[in-house]
Amino acid sequence: MRLSKAWVVAAKDLRIFGRKGSVLRYTVLSPVLIAIGLPLIIHFAGTRHGGSGIPPTELPHLLNAFSFFFVAIGAYVPIAIAAYSLIGEKVEKSLEPLLATPITDGELFLGKSIASFIPSISAVYIGSVIFMALMDLFTRSTLNYSYFPNWTMGLILLVAVPLIIILSIEANVLISSKANDVRAAQTQGAMFIALPLGVIYVSTEIGVLTLNTTVIWIISAVFLLIDIVLFSISTKIFKREEILTKWT
Amino acid sequence: MISVENLTKKFGEVTAVDGLTFQIEEGEVFGFLGPNGAGKTTTVRMLCGLISKTSGEARIGDYQIGNAADSLKIRSIIGLVPDNVGLYSDLSAFENLDFYGKLYDLPEARRKANIERFLKMLDLWDKKEAPAGTFSKGMKQKLAIARALIHEPKILFMDEPTANLDPEASKTVRDFILELKKEGRTIFLNTHNLDEAQRICDRIGIIKTKLLSIGTPEKLRESLSGIKTEVRLAQINDNIINALKKLIPNKIEISDNKLIIDVKDPDTENSGIVAAIISAGGQVQEVTQVVSTLEDVYLTTVRG
Numbered sequence: 374m375r376l377s378k379a380w381v382v383a384a385k386d387l388r389i390f391g392r393k394g395s396v397l398r399y400t401v402l403s404p405v406l407i408a409i410g411l412p413l414i415i416h417f418a419g420t421r422h423g424g425s426g427i428p429p430t431e432l433p434h435l436l437n438a439f440s441f442f443f444v445a446i447g448a449y450v451p452i453a454i455a456a457y458s459l460i461g462e463k464v465e466k467s468l469e470p471l472l473a474t475p476i477t478d479g480e481l482f483l484g485k486s487i488a489s490f491i492p493s494i495s496a497v498y499i500g501s502v503i504f505m506a507l508m509d510l511f512t513r514s515t516l517n518y519s520y521f522p523n524w525t526m527g528l529i530l531l532v533a534v535p536l537i538i539i540l541s542i543e544a545n546v547l548i549s550s551k552a553n554d555v556r557a558a559q560t561q562g563a564m565f566i567a568l569p570l571g572v573i574y575v576s577t578e579i580g581v582l583t584l585n586t587t588v589i590w591i592i593s594a595v596f597l598l599i600d601i602v603l604f605s606i607s608t609k610i611f612k613r614e615e616i617l618t619k620w621t
Numbered sequence: 622m623i624s625v626e627n628l629t630k631k632f633g634e635v636t637a638v639d640g641l642t643f644q645i646e647e648g649e650v651f652g653f654l655g656p657n658g659a660g661k662t663t664t665v666r667m668l669c670g671l672i673s674k675t676s677g678e679a680r681i682g683d684y685q686i687g688n689a690a691d692s693l694k695i696r697s698i699i700g701l702v703p704d705n706v707g708l709y710s711d712l713s714a715f716e717n718l719d720f721y722g723k724l725y726d727l728p729e730a731r732r733k734a735n736i737e738r739f740l741k742m743l744d745l746w747d748k749k750e751a752p753a754g755t756f757s758k759g760m761k762q763k764l765a766i767a768r769a770l771i772h773e774p775k776i777l778f779m780d781e782p783t784a785n786l787d788p789e790a791s792k793t794v795r796d797f798i799l800e801l802k803k804e805g806r807t808i809f810l811n812t813h814n815l816d817e818a819q820r821i822c823d824r825i826g827i828i829k830t831k832l833l834s835i836g837t838p839e840k841l842r843e844s845l846s847g848i849k850t851e852v853r854l855a856q857i858n859d860n861i862i863n864a865l866k867k868l869i870p871n872k873i874e875i876s877d878n879k880l881i882i883d884v885k886d887p888d889t890e891n892s893g894i895v896a897a898i899i900s901a902g903g904q905v906q907e908v909t910q911v912v913s914t915l916e917d918v919y920l921t922t923v924r925g
Binding site: 378381382385388389392393465466467468469470471472473474475476477613614617618 | 724
């Protein structure tokens with residue numbers, strides 16, 4: 374496995390993404406909107422009823438639940454990018470000349486994964502910095518301290534988010550092997566990811582689950598397990614003969 | 622340079638390619654003719670190491686297809702122009718070629734020199750910064766050829782390189798193939814275009830799952846109908862026919878005022894034929910050689 378070859382593929386894909394307005398908008402806008410929108414919700418909720426909206430004891434629970442949105446972003450952003458990365462090659466019919474070069478299946482898979490991973494994690498990290506700064510700005514007066522950064526958010530960003538991004542990319546390889554249209558792949562990918570994340574989020578909101586560091590570790594371990602299973606399936610599917618005869 | 626023996630590919634129960642055996646010499650332009658679904662693209666994909674073989678053997682240079690260790694080496698010495706050009710429409714012509722040059726590990730200086738050389742040869746240098754998506758079909762095809770040549774491969778596989786091109790673009794591509802032949806490259810050309818095959822191929826194989834026929838265009842034409850001499854006369858009579866039958870026991874067809882005579886060596890036999898007709902009182906108006914067209918050969922072979 375030569376990393377240099379994988380990087381050549383990734384750099385090409387990143388250059389193409391940079392020229393596709395829709396991919397850029399989706400990648401950058403959704404994390405930024407959530408990063409700004411959630412603090413604004415807290416801010417406006419806090420100013421209701423004469424400024425006594427959210428009690429200080431409830432606020433950490435809510436902020437932790439909101440932090441989990443970045444796991445969701447980490448799951449959704451790669452769906453758009455990975456779909457373009459793989460289905461884009463199908464649409465352009467560029468897989469055959471690409472596979473005729475001296476690149477291994479593993480190098481190509483890694484290159485495509487890097488191309489999806491870098492913008493996704495960058496978008497999540499940029500969004501999370503904005504989110505934490507705004508949240509601290511709006512909640513410091515209520516809590517009398519800066520809630521972010523903290524261990525829960527650190528674990529989410531450094532462990533759970535990278536693992537969910539990898540999960541999302543691998544799921545997309547599976548979906549892209551069957552789909553012939555970018556939008557169809559994105560929709561299927563979103564459906565695949567939405568249900569488990571939705572269950573976790575609702576559980577935190579209704580108090581069934583408390584998002585502390587232990588729970589984040591457990592969720593990350595589950596992501597890792599799914600990553601390993603999906604990696605095994607993806608690498609079996611990502612074979613040149615399979616790609617040329619069944620994908621196209 | 623390319624050696625194929627009993628090469629077979631099955632997709633489930635369907636046999637796409639059945640027991641192909643042929644050799645292609647270094648520097649040869651080999652044309653592969655066949656109808657849609659005959660197995661041409663499957664053969665190219667097997668030889669390029671893109672798909673596995675079911676059985677049989679094939680060697681590209683010193684490397685064996687189907688051998689995992691040789692597969693990367695095969696792909697580094699061949700170039701492929703697929704039937705779909707498969708360019709990145711958001712990247713410029715230069716960027717498309719640069720990407721492939723990097724995949725072939727070409728040093729930057731050689732990569733840039735080759736990009737300039739091939740884009741200039743194919744008259745695309747002025748468009749090097751334009752996105753490939755803005756190119757015409759002919760320009761895209763030329764760019765796909767440049768891409769296949771970026772690492773200066775010894776062997777070039779071309780799958781229908783002139784399909785859907787206008788006559789001028791087709792001629793440019795054909796002329797370029799002939800230039801590559803002069804450079805000594807081995808070219809495996811899948812084509813539907815019989816005229817193209819006749820003009821540029823040293824040898825032709827006709828495939829319909831199995832290899833039905835193989836040879837030079839001339840030999841293939843001769844194999845169908847042999848060589849015939851056509852003599853147009855002012856008038857045909859029995860004296861002339863009898864004189865010819867005494868001279869040559871071959872088959873003689875009469876059509877209006879023409880005699881069509883099977884010959885083995887026209888250079889030595891035609892003078893005798895003309896002399897016999899004249900001595901029998903005939904007036905010879907024209908003597909021509911009749912050879913089947915490649916289209917006749919192709920259709921007869923493919924229809925079985």
